[in-house]
Amino acid sequence: MAQGSSIEWTQSTWNPVVGCSKVSAGCRHCYAERMAYRLACMAIAARERGDDPGRTANYLHVVNHHGRWNNRVYLDHEALADPLGWKTPRTIFVNSMSDLFHEDVPLEFIQQVFDVMNRCPQHTFQVLTKRPQIAAEYSKSLIWTPNIWMGTSVENSLVIRRVGQLRRTDARVRFLSIEPLLGPIHNLSLAGIHWVIVGGESGPGARPMKPEWVRQIRDRCLAQGVPFFFKQWGGVNKKQAGRILDGRTWDEMPGQEELSRRKSVGTQSR
Numbered sequence: 001m002a003q004g005s006s007i008e009w010t011q012s013t014w015n016p017v018v019g020c021s022k023v024s025a026g027c028r029h030c031y032a033e034r035m036a037y038r039l040a041c042m043a044i045a046a047r048e049r050g051d052d053p054g055r056t057a058n059y060l061h062v063v064n065h066h067g068r069w070n071n072r073v074y075l076d077h078e079a080l081a082d083p084l085g086w087k088t089p090r091t092i093f094v095n096s097m098s099d100l101f102h103e104d105v106p107l108e109f110i111q112q113v114f115d116v117m118n119r120c121p122q123h124t125f126q127v128l129t130k131r132p133q134i135a136a137e138y139s140k141s142l143i144w145t146p147n148i149w150m151g152t153s154v155e156n157s158l159v160i161r162r163v164g165q166l167r168r169t170d171a172r173v174r175f176l177s178i179e180p181l182l183g184p185i186h187n188l189s190l191a192g193i194h195w196v197i198v199g200g201e202s203g204p205g206a207r208p209m210k211p212e213w214v215r216q217i218r219d220r221c222l223a224q225g226v227p228f229f230f231k232q233w234g235g236v237n238k239k240q241a242g243r244i245l246d247g248r249t250w251d252e253m254p255g256q257e258e259l260s261r262r263k264s265v266g267t268q269s270r
Contacts, residue, residue: 008231008243009197009253010093010126012086016079016113017098017105019062021071023130026155026180029205030069032097037067055079073104080112089122100127101134107141118145128153128177136168144170149195149254151175156183167192173254179231180206184213190220195227195254200234200241209234214245227252 003013020032036059043053043060061074083092094100094117100110117125125148129135132152144150150171152162155178166174173194178185180201190196198217200209214230221228230250233241243249 005093005096007093007096008251009229011091013093013096014079014082014125015095015097016076016082017073017095017100017102017109018058018076019073020069020098020102022069024155024159025182026130026153026159029180029201029203029207031203033063033069034067034203036069036097037063073098073102075105075109080116083116083120083123083125086120086123089124091124091126094125094127099129099131101129101131101138103131103134107138110138111142114142114144114148117148118143121145121147123147124149126151126175130159130162132162132165132169136165139169142170144172146172149173149175151177151195151197153177153179154185154188155180157185157187160185160188163189163193175254178217180234181209181213181217182207184210184216186216188217188220190224190226193226195229195252196221197229197231199231200238202232202234202236202238204236206235211245218245218250227254229253 005011005013018036022030039056040059040063043056046053046056055076058074058076062070062072064070100113127148128151130153135150148171150166150169151174152166154160154162154176163176174192175195175197176193177197179197179199181198196217198214201207218228228250229252230243230245232238232243235241
């Protein structure tokens, strides 16, 4: 089933894989980990009532009793075919609750996910990883149709190598999710990058983000003609902090004309 998303830069989420493990500073306050624990508790409560927990039971495989990732992933074969039934064109964040290129996800399963995306040209799939080196390694074994966008997370200058690894994939659209932005990134090259998202950390224990860090990236995007999307200032109350930067919202996306055309075609065909 499709899950509507409150994430500003997408419309829906699709999770054929759940579960993860932390690899860098940006993972410290993982929102997916908190959500996974909540869903696992819901599954336990459903079973205690004698109800079928459905797919929430998947999360019992990937969190421990402390509410943390147990460093395992769960492959949801049942979820694989979900997008094939979604007729209305939409933008879909792939694996919001995991990382498709986690070390423990077999290439064969990734190929099955790509096969579904290949068969759904009406949708745009946004794949985001903190392991772009694996995406690059597998790239020649995957079919990169134009509707598959490949991104990597870059939270500070310590992981800037991920940008170069992302460039080694054969994706037609490559993007950076610079969220949570934890420090200045002075030497960020945007060569071969088609979209940049920036946002501050939100939720309990949120680490602060300085405006000058954001402006430095925004100005580089403007200078190089790269679409820039400012997601949020973040903080404990992200709604109150808002997402206005220098008097306006920044909602630029790659291929906006093509996305509009797909939506129009999808509407006419119904």
